[in-house]
Amino acid sequence: MKKAFTFIELLVVSAILILISTSSVFYFFWFLDQSKLNIWINNIQDQLEELDNNVKNKDILDYEIFLKKDSLFLIEKENTLNLNNILIFSWSNLDFYTGSWELLLDPSWVEEQALKIDIYANNKFLENFVISWNSHIFYWFSKFQNYKILWTYSWQILNNLNIKYFSESNLDHKKQDYLKLIRIDTDKTNDLDSIYIKNILWRKSFSDNSNSTKLYLTFDVNWKEKTLIINK
Numbered sequence: 001m002k003k004a005f006t007f008i009e010l011l012v013v014s015a016i017l018i019l020i021s022t023s024s025v026f027y028f029f030w031f032l033d034q035s036k037l038n039i040w041i042n043n044i045q046d047q048l049e050e051l052d053n054n055v056k057n058k059d060i061l062d063y064e065i066f067l068k069k070d071s072l073f074l075i076e077k078e079n080t081l082n083l084n085n086i087l088i089f090s091w092s093n094l095d096f097y098t099g100s101w102e103l104l105l106d107p108s109w110v111e112e113q114a115l116k117i118d119i120y121a122n123n124k125f126l127e128n129f130v131i132s133w134n135s136h137i138f139y140w141f142s143k144f145q146n147y148k149i150l151w152t153y154s155w156q157i158l159n160n161l162n163i164k165y166f167s168e169s170n171l172d173h174k175k176q177d178y179l180k181l182i183r184i185d186t187d188k189t190n191d192l193d194s195i196y197i198k199n200i201l202w203r204k205s206f207s208d209n210s211n212s213t214k215l216y217l218t219f220d221v222n223w224k225e226k227t228l229i230i231n232k
Contacts, residue, residue, distance in 0.1 A: 033177065033222045040167040040179050041219060041226050047164070048197075048230060051078070055199045062200040067217065069193050071181050072170045073146075076162040120148040122171070144171050166219065182220045186212035197230065204232050 054060045066075040117129040122145050141147055147163040165171050167179040184192040188210035196207035197215065206212050215230040 033224050036167075036169075036177070037179070037219070037221050037224055037226050040169075040221075041228050044166060045228055045230075051076075052199060052204070054078075055202055062198065065197040067181060067184060067195050067197070069181060069184055072178055073163055073165040076164060077159060078162070079159040080157050116152045118150045118152075120150070121145045123148075146171070167221075169221075177221050179219055179221045181217060182225070183216075183218035185216040185218075186210065187214040187216075188212040206232065 048065075051060075051063045051065075055062060061079045063079070064077045115131040117131065119126045119128065141163070144165075145163075146165055147161075149161040151158050151160075166181065169177050170179055184195050186192070186195075186206055186208050189208045189212065192208060195215065198205050198207070206215050213232040215232075217228045217230065219226055219228065
């Protein structure tokens with residue numbers, strides 16, 4: 001009888017240990033995912049605040065950010081000079097999930113001096129173009145890379161176009177813990193498909209046409225959500 005009682009005790013203790021270890025592993029991975037999510041969202045917030053400070057300090061004239069629901073990255077344009085129509089972009093082949101896209105350059109306004117385009121991928125120089133009068137270039141960008149396109153005119157930096165993934169994990173197509181933008185809301189409108197954030201001469205605005213003052217961006221990774229609040 002004593003042996004049977006001891007065996008039952010061992011079974012109970014073993015079951016408790018297995019339950020504790022299983023729950024500990026679950027909460028460990030939950031905490032790990034939540035920590036990564038917090039870090040990634042804070043990084044996005046820091047980038048946006050840096051852009052606002054650049055406008056405030058007159059390092060750039062203005063910026064424009066395009067965000068789309070269910071995307072893995074954002075499109076950011078910084079203007080040094082007030083030449084917003086300097087290039088024409090073709091987004092017909094833009095894939096917001098993979099980040100592959102096509103750029104059409106149409107500098108037909110250039111008459112005597114050349115427009116220089118420098119392209120960087122993941123902070124490494126990729127290639128450049130010198131565009132003369134009335135020339136056109138189609139350029140296809142591969143997926144899962146951060147891109148920076150810098151163009152100058154007569155050695156004057158005009159503006160930058162950046163494709164920025166929300167996290168470094170989004171750059172690896174083999175990983176499954178993508179940080180995805182799953183919902184876009186403002187204090188006046190809900191569940192938008194896309195939105196522009198603009199800051200022109202320290203005047204910030206959102207493109208929902210409702211005079212909203214707050215933007216809510218909800219991100220998801222491994223079924224865990226966090227909302228980033230952006231004030232106008």
